[in-house]
Structure formats: structure tokens, C-alpha cells
Amino acid sequence: MSGVPSLELGHCVAAQGTVHLPGSKSISNRVLLLSALAAGATRIDGLLQSDDTHVMLTALAALGIKITTHAPDSVSVQGVSRFPVERAELFMGNAGTAIRPLTAALAMMGGHYSLSGVPRMHERPIGDLVDGLRGMGARINYLGQEGYPPLHIEPSGALSDRVAVQGSVSSQFLTAVLMAAPLAVARSSKALVIDVVGELISKPYIDITLNLMARFGVTVQRHGWQQFVVPVGAAYRSPEHIYVEGDASSASYFLALGAIGGGPVKIVGVGAQSIQGDVAFADTVQAMGALVKRDAASIEVTGIQVARGEKLKAFDTDFNLIPDAAMTAAALALFADGPCTLRNIGSWRVKETDRIDAMQTELRKLGAQVESGPDWLRVFPIAQGGWRDASIHTYDDHRMAMCFSLAAFGQSRVTILDPGCVSKTFPTYFDVYGGLIS
Ligand SMILES: O=C(O)C1=C[C@@H](OP(=O)(O)O)[C@@H](O)[C@H](O)C1
């Protein structure tokens, strides 16, 4: 798909089949970094192969980490207590899960590093993380605009045993400090107390972080969402083998396809035992009227209304806990029986693009009435005869491309521009999609 300027989607009436999900982006990038910082070697299977994991793998290799590839989705990482390479310029693409945790780890480890990304990455805030790290003694300078990458990191003196991190712009700042914390604990021989300032968003991603840190031998003491303590003696130990479960955000497109395309669509790789918050998107499609069956590691959706010629039920929902899968709900709203409101999604404005503006602009092209505010979006379904043919801009945002593939179930001709942008998290998305629809 890479390099293809556009993809015209045929009109679809049905979706049915089984999808084997690619590995979770959030888990893959966390596990890669934790393996690099752990005593011993870790074999990782089910690793996501995409732009976001590619930049993390490339950065770790540039830092001197030994990575052996067994198969495209299987690597072994030899952990270190200090990165062997003490001077490096690292390119982080547009991967929030790479640049933010690596910034914290590099700031606490010593060495001279610069981190940069694609132009959009230089518009995505990192100031709250840098302020927190500077507050504990790290030396970080901005190479461009204050508050945004690119950054330069220098070795610091003693690090304090207390750090405050703002949680209201991105949970990735807290994740970054948590994952790097054992490095600070090792240097100071004191527990590290992390205070969260402001209302923490996207909380389930912190659960992923704590779960994986525990699998690498570090148990964080947690006081609600306000304070986290990483104890004296905390040090990562390899669990030897980690299997990465399927990506729950990627699952959302297929859950939605099952709902609007009749199904059954079975998604293998995430299920009731998933550690990812985005599996809760199955509750959204269920509340909209689809039939959902959950097993430990799979979910099956049947769009029972489609057979009855009914529409999906409208919703008015706070999506703060699942900001990525929430975009799929905005696309599903086109097929609802009334206006659908997505609330508490302000973080959309600082992701791959301003997703509130982008969604509004592109949904309107199809004929939908859309309203929005600083942190909300309301989508009115498109009535019979109201659909318009449209070329959908994707703003280099993988989720825009994947969400708008659902519009092929409407009554217009839909063309996705720059479909290759799905390579950020799901390079084979349109092949998998093509195998389900008819
Ligand atoms: O920690 C993570 O793996 C992620 C956290 C979320 O970001 P925010 O915390 O910025 O909402 C999410 O949108 C992103 O795709 C992945």
C-alpha cells in the first residue's frame, strides 16, 4: 500500500470472516524498552511490525542494544544496565510510545542524545514530561520550539527522589516516568515517589504499563491515580519470554465491521483477558445493538440489526478511557438511529493530527452533519439519499484511513487518500479488510 496515492473502495454490503490481529503497538514498544533495560535476554513473540515499532527497534540498536531477529514478529533483546552508546541522534518518526519513554530513560541514564521526529511529532507536546524530568534534576534542552521535540539530553547530576508529572495532556508522560523510574532508583538508592498533577487521562494505558513492569520484576505501589511509588531495589529482570497480544485498537475496526456488515466477524488475538483498555470498544458496539461473544483471547460480533433492516443505536458517551478506539465510534455514528456524541476526547487534538477537526471535515464530505467543541464531537447519521461521493484526506493519520474504510457500507463512492499511512500501526490493514468484505 505504501506509495499508492489513493484507494477507491467498492460499495460493501456484508462483512464476515476471521481476523488474526497484529501485535499491540502499546505492548510491543513497552516490552522492547523494558527488555533493553532488564537483566538477561528476553525473547518477544507476536511483536508488531510497523513504523512505530521500527523506530523503537532502530533506536535501541543505535544505543548499542543487541537484537536478534528470529522471524519478522519474533526477536530476542539482550538487556543492559547502561546503554553502551553514549552519544546518539535518534529519529522517532511519529511514535509517541517511542519518543516519550525513551526521553525519560535517556534523561535518567546519562549520555548525550538528541531525539527528533516527523514534522507532526514536533507539534505534539512533550513539555509536561520535560518539566517533570527537569524537576528531578535531568538536563534536557529544546532544539526547536519550547515544549516540543526535537530535544537534546545531557548527563545530569544527582536525581531527586520525587517527581511531579502532569497527566491531563497525555498519559504517556506518566508511563515514561514509571518505566524509567528503576534507573533513578538505582542511582539514588531511594524509592522514587511520582505525583500526578491534574486529572490523568487515558488511564487504562497506565494499567498496561504497571502490568508489564510487574512482568519484568518491578511492582509499583499505587495510591489511586494520584501517586505511584517505585520502591528501593526496583530493578528489571527479564521474564525470558513475552508474548505480545493482538492490538485492541486495531480490533475496533473489525468489531465495527461485524456490527454494520452483519458478520459474524471473529477477531483472534484479544479477548476478555486482554490487558488493553481498548477491548472495551466491544461494549460500545454491544450498546449500539450488535451481538458480542467474548472468549479469553477472541471476540466475535454479529450485526443482528442488519438482518432486520434496523440501524445501530445512537450513543452519548465519555470516551476518555479509550481515545483511539473512540475514533471508530465516530465513524459508526454514520449508521446510527440518531445523533451520537463523543465526550472528553480533548487529547484527539494533539495526536497524529487534530483528530476532532479532521473527523469533522471528512465526515461532512460524506454528507454528515457534524458539530464539535474543544473536547467533544457530535455526528448525525446520514439519511437515505444524503450520502455524497468523497475523497477522504487522511492527514498522515493511520486511524483516519482505517475509520473511513467503514464508510464503504454507506451509499457513496469512497476514496481513501494516502492509504499507506496505516503503516504506523497496521501495514496490512486494507488487505485484511479486503478479505472480509463483499
Ligand atoms: O501509552 C500508550 O500506549 C498510548 C496512550 C494513548 O495516548 P494518550 O495518553 O496521549 O491519550 C494512546 O492514544 C496511544 O495511541 C497509545
Ligand SMILES: C=C(OP(=O)(O)O)C(=O)O
Ligand atoms: C495516538 C496514537 O499514537 P501515539 O502512540 O503516537 O501517541 C495512536 O496510535 O492513535
